[in-house]
Amino acid sequence: MEQEREEEILSAIHHCVKCKLCSIASFHPNAKWLPLCPSGQYYGYQAFYAPGKMEIFRAILEGEITEPSKGLLNSVYACTVCGACYEKCKQITNVELGAPELFEEMRHELASRGWSLDVHKSIAELIKETKNAYGEKYEYKVETTDQNADVIYYIGCTARYRVPEIADAMLEIFDKLGLKYQVMGEEWCCGSVLFRTGQVEAAKELVAHNVEEIRNSGAKTVVFTCPGCMKTFEKDYPDMGVELVHSTQFLTRLGNINLKKEDLKAAYHDPCHLGRDLGIYEEPRVVLSEVADIKTMKREKEQAWCCGSGGGVKSAFDDFALWSATERLKEAKEAGADALVSACPFCKRNLKEAAENEELEVYDVVELVNRCLEG
Amino acid sequence: MTETFSTLVKELQAIVGEKNATDDRAICTSYSRDQHWHFVPAKNPACVVRPGTKEEVRSVLMLANTHKIPVIPYSTGINVRGLTIPVHDGSILLDLSRMNRIVEINPEMKTATVEPGVTFGMLLEQTRKHKLRPAFPDAPLTVSVLVNYYLRGIYQTSATDGHDHTISYEMILPNGETLKTGSRALSEMPYFRYGVGPDFAGMFGAHPGTCGVVTELTAKLYRLYDNRKEYFIGFDDVGTPTEFIYNLMHDELAASIRLVDNQSWLEGIFGTFDYAYDKLPKFVVCVLVEGVDGIFDAKDKLVRKYMHESGGQILELPAEFAQTFEDESLGGAEKSCMVFGLPGKGNYHCIGLYGPLTQAAKYYEVHEKTALEVGIPKDHIHFYIDPIYSFHGQLCYFELDVFYDGSDSGFGEKLRNYNEKQFHRLLELGIYGWFRPYAGIIEPTAERIGYLAEVWKKFLRVLDPNEIMNRGKLF
Ligand SMILES: Cc1cc2nc3c(=O)[nH]c(=O)nc-3n(C[C@H](O)[C@H](O)[C@H](O)COP(=O)(O)OP(=O)(O)OC[C@H]3O[C@@H](n4cnc5c(N)ncnc54)[C@H](O)[C@@H]3O)c2cc1C
Ligand code: SF4
Ligand code: SF4
Numbered sequence: 001m002e003q004e005r006e007e008e009i010l011s012a013i014h015h016c017v018k019c020k021l022c023s024i025a026s027f028h029p030n031a032k033w034l035p036l037c038p039s040g041q042y043y044g045y046q047a048f049y050a051p052g053k054m055e056i057f058r059a060i061l062e063g064e065i066t067e068p069s070k071g072l073l074n075s076v077y078a079c080t081v082c083g084a085c086y087e088k089c090k091q092i093t094n095v096e097l098g099a100p101e102l103f104e105e106m107r108h109e110l111a112s113r114g115w116s117l118d119v120h121k122s123i124a125e126l127i128k129e130t131k132n133a134y135g136e137k138y139e140y141k142v143e144t145t146d147q148n149a150d151v152i153y154y155i156g157c158t159a160r161y162r163v164p165e166i167a168d169a170m171l172e173i174f175d176k177l178g179l180k181y182q183v184m185g186e187e188w189c190c191g192s193v194l195f196r197t198g199q200v201e202a203a204k205e206l207v208a209h210n211v212e213e214i215r216n217s218g219a220k221t222v223v224f225t226c227p228g229c230m231k232t233f234e235k236d237y238p239d240m241g242v243e244l245v246h247s248t249q250f251l252t253r254l255g256n257i258n259l260k261k262e263d264l265k266a267a268y269h270d271p272c273h274l275g276r277d278l279g280i281y282e283e284p285r286v287v288l289s290e291v292a293d294i295k296t297m298k299r300e301k302e303q304a305w306c307c308g309s310g311g312g313v314k315s316a317f318d319d320f321a322l323w324s325a326t327e328r329l330k331e332a333k334e335a336g337a338d339a340l341v342s343a344c345p346f347c348k349r350n351l352k353e354a355a356e357n358e359e360l361e362v363y364d365v366v367e368l369v370n371r372c373l374e375g
Numbered sequence: 376m377t378e379t380f381s382t383l384v385k386e387l388q389a390i391v392g393e394k395n396a397t398d399d400r401a402i403c404t405s406y407s408r409d410q411h412w413h414f415v416p417a418k419n420p421a422c423v424v425r426p427g428t429k430e431e432v433r434s435v436l437m438l439a440n441t442h443k444i445p446v447i448p449y450s451t452g453i454n455v456r457g458l459t460i461p462v463h464d465g466s467i468l469l470d471l472s473r474m475n476r477i478v479e480i481n482p483e484m485k486t487a488t489v490e491p492g493v494t495f496g497m498l499l500e501q502t503r504k505h506k507l508r509p510a511f512p513d514a515p516l517t518v519s520v521l522v523n524y525y526l527r528g529i530y531q532t533s534a535t536d537g538h539d540h541t542i543s544y545e546m547i548l549p550n551g552e553t554l555k556t557g558s559r560a561l562s563e564m565p566y567f568r569y570g571v572g573p574d575f576a577g578m579f580g581a582h583p584g585t586c587g588v589v590t591e592l593t594a595k596l597y598r599l600y601d602n603r604k605e606y607f608i609g610f611d612d613v614g615t616p617t618e619f620i621y622n623l624m625h626d627e628l629a630a631s632i633r634l635v636d637n638q639s640w641l642e643g644i645f646g647t648f649d650y651a652y653d654k655l656p657k658f659v660v661c662v663l664v665e666g667v668d669g670i671f672d673a674k675d676k677l678v679r680k681y682m683h684e685s686g687g688q689i690l691e692l693p694a695e696f697a698q699t700f701e702d703e704s705l706g707g708a709e710k711s712c713m714v715f716g717l718p719g720k721g722n723y724h725c726i727g728l729y730g731p732l733t734q735a736a737k738y739y740e741v742h743e744k745t746a747l748e749v750g751i752p753k754d755h756i757h758f759y760i761d762p763i764y765s766f767h768g769q770l771c772y773f774e775l776d777v778f779y780d781g782s783d784s785g786f787g788e789k790l791r792n793y794n795e796k797q798f799h800r801l802l803e804l805g806i807y808g809w810f811r812p813y814a815g816i817i818e819p820t821a822e823r824i825g826y827l828a829e830v831w832k833k834f835l836r837v838l839d840p841n842e843i844m845n846r847g848k849l850f
Contacts, residue, residue: 010782012782014782021516021713028699028707031503045397046406046423
């Protein structure tokens with residue numbers, strides 16, 4: 001790591017006063033004790049909370065930690081990089097610690113020393129081989145409807161291979177509304193999982209490919225149903241001169257599309273990448289309110305509880321990921337919801353898996369929109 | 376890690392379960408430093424143990440005592456004075472945060488009994504259902520209630536609550552015995568502090584560390600009132616408002632009274648909204664009145680009378696500010712204690728002390744003088760006063776603060792110089808006592824307390840003859 005950057009990071013770490021207020025949602029005015037950090041809450045040791053992790057990063061940079069112990073890998077990688085700690089910290093301290101960025105940088109530093117989890121290394125291998133994060137060899141079948149369409153839909157690995165109902169719903173919405181779109185001839189993984197787990201070098205090839213495809217498409221707008229992909233394009237890709245929009249932004253811009261509201265009580269789960277990373281809180285609520293009655297959960301927006309799957313956690317620490325999702329389901333039920341609705345394939349997958357034996361339904365907002373849209 | 380030590384970790388795992396004890400280097404590192412690192416350098420414990428029950432605590436202590444291994448109890452670790460940072464190699468850090476049961480809230484007795492991992496936030500969430508609250512330190516509401524009371528914190532957020540909130544506790548000693556204080560020793564009723572024999576519950580007040588592990592503590596709760604009103608009065612110096620403060624304290628009128636310089640604390644709250652707080656008078660007295668209907672009205676009337684006579688400037692501050700002041704004074708500090716974010720700074724150093732209100736202007740003067748002498752810029756120097764009921768001896772808590780950028784090691788040096796001079800100067804000037812003596816402050820103090828220091832040391836050895844417990848860098 002460059003000296004200047006290292007100093008910047010150490011300076012941020014020194015500003016942390018270890019007050020641990022980042023481990024709970026704002027206490028006032030409702031005087032409710034609501035945990036905010038899934039990894040600390042689940043594992044308990046200080047190492048799994050933001051201040052403890054920062055201390056470990058300090059010790060790595062200052063040469064005190066020279067071996068990748070099990071505890072090191074677990075505490076660094078069993079963090080969903082959800083950013084909840086940072087949002088809370090900056091509200092109360094005004095100190096710009098930039099925790100998620102710091103934690104990604106930490107992972108990058110670890111990966112550059114070869115200190116990655118085997119499961120994350122094997123995902124990188126799969127991506128190298130198949131260009132998707134799940135190592136699937138088949139193609140999700142979808143055709144461009146107009147080579148000259150201004151809109152290109154970037155589907156993402158999870159909606160293509162694990163929760164295709166989201167991609168299906170989005171494509172049906174396009175069709176029902178008579179909107180022309182392109183899809184990429186060869187859509188490669190956006191590289192999110194590689195960036196989030198510190199394997200930045202391995203992502204370069206993917207970025208180059210996707211950038212070229214998008215540039216060649218001539219599209220002006222890239223629509224995403226996956227906030228993880230969108231964040232990666234926004235943060236880790238070069239500026240392609242195109243507009244990046246999330247499905248819920250795209251839908252709100254269309255104005256009144258004659259949705260038939262259902263008799264459904266739905267809690268909205270803010271995906272971390274969409275909310276805390278991209279600052280998109282309102283549009284998903286606007287869209288959802290047109291198809292269901294929204295029930296508000298105690299922890300929402302900047303202080304939403306993470307579903308538990310991000311940052312490479314789902315692949316490496318599934319028990320923890322499912323526990324975190326179960327906590328969210330409980331909260332939705334407490335709010336009086338019949339359904340928990342998200343706007344991210346990764347959230348949906350994890351929440352749905354946790355809800356297997358629950359009465360609660362789990363949807364992506366585009367599925368409900370599609371259901372309520374007359375064909 | 377030596378062979379013997381890994382055997383010990385296995386023995387500890389046999390007590391608390393495999394996943395609750397570890398000597399993993401990274402996990403231990405996460406406990407190695409707090410924000411006092413310019414004074415107490417980072418040091419790793421050799422292992423971390425997370426017991427879930429009293430019996431597990433007892434077994435761990437007895438094992439450590441047999442092998443003479445240092446033990447550092449850690450409840451929430453937020454003490455900001457390096458108190459849970461190991462002194463000795465090979466220490467066991469006893470993380471008690473899993474023990475977070477509220478054992479009892481007794482609205483009739485106005486008490487709560489808690490385990491070490493219960494925080495102020497957790498406790499208030501439950502007590503407010505009974506219109507009761509604990510006494511709050513101006514510490515983050517993530518800190519342990521038990522430790523704060525056990526070591527006797529400072530409770531300036533509500534002057535009315537006074538000073539001592541501990542009623543009784545039980546402590547497990549290194550030899551495995553349980554020491555029960557107050558009425559706890561005699562009966563199942565832990566509700567009276569002065570049971571039989573000496574007042575043990577007070578033994579560790581104003582102490583930075585311990586001789587055993589407190590596993591359960593019963594504390595006083597206080598009423599929450601619906602009627603509340605806040606006032607803010609500006610002054611240009613520290614001396615003038617002391618008469619106003621005296622009047623409020625003498626007539627027992629206000630729940631919360633705090634004199635702050637306009638940059639500290641106020642800005643910690645104000646920082647979150649747009650307001651020209653730097654244009655406020657140099658010092659502001661914040662007052663909160665509360666009470667049941669008739670009494671509230673009478674108190675409020677008198678407070679307003681004194682306020683108008685005080686010679687201060689009555690300030691109209693934004694409602695949002697007043698709300699935060701109210702929430703946090705009587706409901707636990709979150710924004711208001713987080714003054715660290717003052718632009719360009721980030722960290723906080725303070726000398727906290729008790730003394731009479733009559734000395735207020737002198738304490739401020741010496742604070743500013745010493746800080747400037749060692750090269751601390753004027754806008755880094757902050758100060759506040761909290762008077763404490765029942766005001767015998769005109770008792771106040773004074774905090775001499777410096778907000779600074781912790782990543783600036785040169786500033787760390789300035790602060791060490793500041794401490795060196797200031798401890799002596801304050802002792803010369805005359806104080807009642809330190810908030811909590813800690814590393815650096817105890818040495819010049821112990822010299823002055825005569826035979827008490829000897830007795831104190833001996834007392835610690837009686838309870839902990841092998842000296843395994845964390846004394847908080849004391850002696
Ligand atoms: C921003 C900020 C502002 C603060 N302002 C105030 C304030 O205004 N007033 C105030 O009172 N305090 C204040 N504090 C400090 C606060 O007092 C401490 O956090 C708290 O009293 C004790 O810290 P802790 O609960 O985290 O205990 P720890 O850090 O866990 O422990 C503190 C000491 O107690 C010992 N100990 C821990 N658990 C046990 C146990 N179960 N049995 C025996 N010994 C034990 C430890 O070994 C150590 O010596 C502030 C802290 C911060 C971060
Ligand atoms: S990250 Fe911020 S909120 Fe969390 S412990 Fe550090 S200073 Fe406190
Ligand atoms: S990013 Fe999320 S999981 Fe990681 S430390 Fe912060 S709050 Fe916890």
